[in-house]
Amino acid sequence: MNRENEIFEKEMLGKSLREMFFEMNAEMQERFQEIKNKFLEAKINESSGDEDIFVETVLVKKEDVFKMDGAFFPVIDRRDIPDENYEDIYLENVYLNLSLRKIDEVLEREFLGWIDVDGDNYEIKVRLVKDERYFDEIKKLHSSFELNGKSWKTVNxxxxxxxxxIKLTEHDFDISQNILEKIQNGEYEFTYDFEEIQDKVLRGRKLLWNIEKKKIISTIFVRPTKIDLSFEYTINFEDNEQVLVSNHKNEDILCCYYSGKNKLHIVSKKNTGDVWDVFSIKSIEKCRKMLEIYEKNGENQENYFHFTNFRNNSFIDKIRKKNKNTRSRAFLEKYFLEYEFTKDKILLKDINFKENIEKNLDTYDCNESLKNEFQKGYSNKKPKLNFLLEIKDFDDYSEDKVSFLISEIQNDYNEFECRGYLYGE
Known part of the structure; x- marks a missing residue:
């Protein structure tokens, strides 16, 4: 009897193991298929114009701009228009290699300077004024993102x-139209006494980014609509660039869409033109190769040389694009770990939702200039999401890095007002 029971138990155990194996195998196959489907969906999105667009900036000497050609281009490629009424006269553009706190301190101060006009030396007084043209370029870029259906990534x-x-505030000589034009063309030599910040006011610099502004010729065919005729144009572009078309002043572009990775379709009300103003964004890979060459040649002399909003997208990020409502501390921590210029330098120590916390960091919203009046009006009515941070090796650009991180989180977590603070202060 015991022998029969033993045989029966072994047989039942064998059946249980086989059944368990087949059940586990079926479940594993189902899970693998689900992962493959999500991966395929992510790859389809990636190849259909849903790739992230990243922007990098570099600051170089004017005489070195040509060395970066093909990867980096001037953000501002035009001169200021002279003020014929002599109310606002700007002598030259400069870069302030200072913390934002220090910049705020010196903005209201006047500084002495001298100009050599046809052999005569005159004393002048000047002030430093923010160059708003750069923020106008960001607004244009943001508008093109929206027009082309691209997700906006906060620019560093x-x-x-x-x-x-440098704005001329006081002078003791007559400025004729001829002198004004020569000032704008850089034909006169200026010297300044910026006192304790003399070495931090960098002259002869040019800010570049990985965006080329150019005109592209397209094909055309007529597509009828219910009300009237619209005209569809097609732009083809290269593998190592991404193209965003810019709208004209009369807002004649209705919409844009991509087909494949290298073709952009423009639906427009106009039927007279096939040349379009576009932002051609160069690939990060191409830009990095250019930077490596530049650095190997010993050209990189300044530690603020290059800033970016680039980060490697993980497989989870690609899948998460379909579920943007995911909210967890783990996803918030990813922001502080995945940017190469902040990793291990800015550490997230804690998160809370307190309403009132004393400000101990001089931060700013990188996307503030892109908000309309309605958005600005209700932003401070949102619940607070506070990030308590530890900053290692605090320098003149640490608060900028925090500002970028918090702004990008704000860009994705729009239901909160996101704020950054020093931990333990």
Whole structure:
């Protein structure tokens, strides 16, 4: 009897193991298929114009701009228009290699300067004024993102925040139209006494980014609509660039859409033109190769040389694009770990939702200039999401890095007002 029971138990155990194996195998196959489906969906989105667009900026000497050609281009490629009424006269553009706190301190001060006009030396007084043209370029870029159906990624604004102009505030000689034009053309030599910040006011610099402004010729065919005729144009572009078309002043572009990775379709009300103003964004890979060459040649002499909003997208990030409502501390911590210029330098120590906390960091919203009046009006009515941070090796650009991180989180977590604070202060 015991022998029969033993045989029966072994047989039942064998059946249980086989059944368990087949059940586990079926479940594993189902899970793998689900992962493959999500991966395929992510790859389809990636190849259909849903790739992230990243922006990098570099600051170089004017005489070195040509060395970066093909990867980096001037953010501002035009001169200031002279003020014929002589009310606002700007002598030159400068870069302030200072913390934003220090910049705020010196903005209201006047500084002495001298100008050599046809052999005569005159004393002048000047002030430093923010160059708003750079923020106008960001607004244009943001509008193109929206027009082309692209997700906006916060631009690292550290360089933009330090682009200033030297404004003439007082002079003891007559400025004719001829002298004014020569000033604008850089034909006169200026010297300044910026006192304790003399070495921090960098002259002869140019801010570049990985965006080329150019005109592209497209094909055309007529597509009828219910009300009238619209005209559809097609732009083809290269593998190592991404293209965003810019709308004209009369807002004649209705919409844009991508087909494949290298073709952009423009639906427009106009039927007279096939040349379009576009932002051509160069790939990060191409830009990094250019930077490596530049650095190997010993050209990189300044530690604020290059800023970016680039980060490697993980497989989870690609899947998460379909579920943007995911909210967890783990996802928030990813922001502080995945940017190469902040990793291990800015550490997230805690998160809370307190309403009132004393400000101990001089931060700013990188996307503030992109908000309309309605958005600005209700932003301080939102619940607070506070990030308590530890900053290692605090320098003149640490608060800019925090500002960028908090702004990008704000961009994705729009239901909160996101704020950054020093931990333990």
């Amino acid at each position: 604004m550290a360089h933009f925040m330090r682009c200033y102009k």
